[in-house]
Amino acid sequence: MILHRLVLRRFLGLPDASFDFRPGLNVIVGPNEAGKSTLRVAIRTALYENPATTSARSREQFRTWGVDEPPELHLEFELNGRRFTLTKNYATRKVVLADRLGQTWEAHKAVQERVVAALGLPTDDLFDATAHIAQAHLERIHxxxxxxxxxxxxxxxxxxxxxxxxxxxxxxxxxxxxxxxxxxxxxxxx
Structure with a gap:
């Protein structure tokens, strides 16, 4: 899976942001409180979280402070040469995975099965442990x-x-x- 673009609306400390990724290793650098960790959480949220969860607390945990409307995430990625857009909207509690040919999947379970199969990482914890390296891991070493x-x-x-x-x-x-x-x-x- 190659990530191309992530667009965030009302997501934690990044109320309206977009990030373009390049093939290969992407290194995120910035001062404290710039949103590096929030970007990591946003990628994980786009790939693993269910916006239709029944818990209001779970749905609200990603909302930008001082904003009434819940977040929305759009992740564009490529898999085996095929481009997809994954949208998770916490206001409508919907998830949509669409390819460039117009095929869509709207059931969270079906979308999650496709994402997990593509990543080979069945849980967000496994994703955290293998797909990215946090600054804290690097700070404690010479x-x-x-x-x-x-x-x-x-x-x-x-x-x-x-x-x-x-x-x-x-x-x-x-x-x-x-x-x-x-x-x-x-x-x-x-």
Missing amino acids: VNSIGKELGRVIGGGGEDVTAALRRLDSYIKALERGSRGTAVREPGAL
């Missing part, structure tokens, strides 16, 4: 160990990513040895 800490966070505590990449690079070089140009030694009679 600059020299960022690669190791990123590997721990992303890889779930296994091998450090830097070491794994070095090992893979060595393996690839061994496989490619002699495949580019003339080999160093003559192979002898064929």
